[in-house]
């Protein structure tokens with residue numbers, strides 16, 4: 510089955526052509542970073558307008574790159590939520606138009622299920638497993654019993670991990686999006702330079718809290734008089750990143766050990782973080798638990814993961830109504 514995936518939930522416009530469950534024929538991502546960076550974050554109104562400009566060229570390019578035409582497409586999958594409603598609606602309306610004109614099945618996908626399943630595009634992931642979905646909007650740990658059966662074990666009570674990266678980068682004036690910049694500046698040698706707190710590290714839940722850590726960074730910067738040289742910035746970002754990673758790794762590993770699963774997977778933008786990727790593999794490896802991580806391009810927002818999650822739904826059922834609508838808040 511050949512599925513066209515469309516993803517416009519936040520600030521990237523993406524379209525992908527997926528053939529069966531593992532062959533990504535194309536995965537085109539048009540970034541809007543340059544339009545948002547001067548505001549230090551995503552401006553929803555700009556995002557939806559830019560999606561409108563970019564979506565048709567992006568879909569066209571996805572088909573071309575795949576060597577397919579619209580006649581080859583057998584189903585359409587689109588992110589239905591959660592996300593910015595104006596952005597979601599752009600993708601949904603294009604997906605509806607294509608599906609309606611071509612009499613194709615149309616399926617709405619939860620963006621979080623896309624991130625959760627992204628590792629499956631490249632790896633044989635056994636069930637049950639524990640999956641960490643860690644992005645700019647979510648930090649969730651799931652017990653995945655089988656495909657489609659997701660038990661939320663814990664989530665953040667305030668900021669998402671990616672949001673904390675973005676806010677810390679902003680207060681240090683490092684630019685946007687923050688996670689990538691911090692990842693680049695942070696080093697292992699400096700990760701113990703400052704003893705930032707590890708909120709909720711040893712409580713008996715799988716929940717997270719990152720806003721206190723962000724505040725600790727803010728006070729550290731204020732106490733330093735606001736002016737930080739490059740060495741001091743490297744100390745701050747390395748120590749901050751180490752704190753976030755330690756919390757994410759410990760909670761994910763604890764969940765995997767408690768539920769005695771044979772595998773861990775990670776997904777979402779923060780899963781691209783080099784320290785997280787190294788540390789979770791090292792920690793899980795000590796217990797003989799393999800970690801499946803998507804390649805970088807499949808960590809951050811992309812339509813291939815939406816096409817994959819949609820394809821799995823279409824294989825089970827093709828009777829989805831064209832009347833589906835955007836869902837801005839949609840827990841998984």
Ligand code: KG4
Pocket residue numbers: 519643644645646647670671672674675686687688689692777778779780781782783808809810
């Ligand atoms: O999954 P994603 O592309 O969009 C959401 O669904 O939120 O994740 C974006 C988030 C941003 O907060 C960004 O700063 C973070 O992922 N991120 C990273 C890295 N790359 C992206 N955080 C840490 N290290 C990275 N390498």
Ligand code: ZN
Pocket residue numbers: 620624644645777778809810
């Ligand atoms: Zn995302």
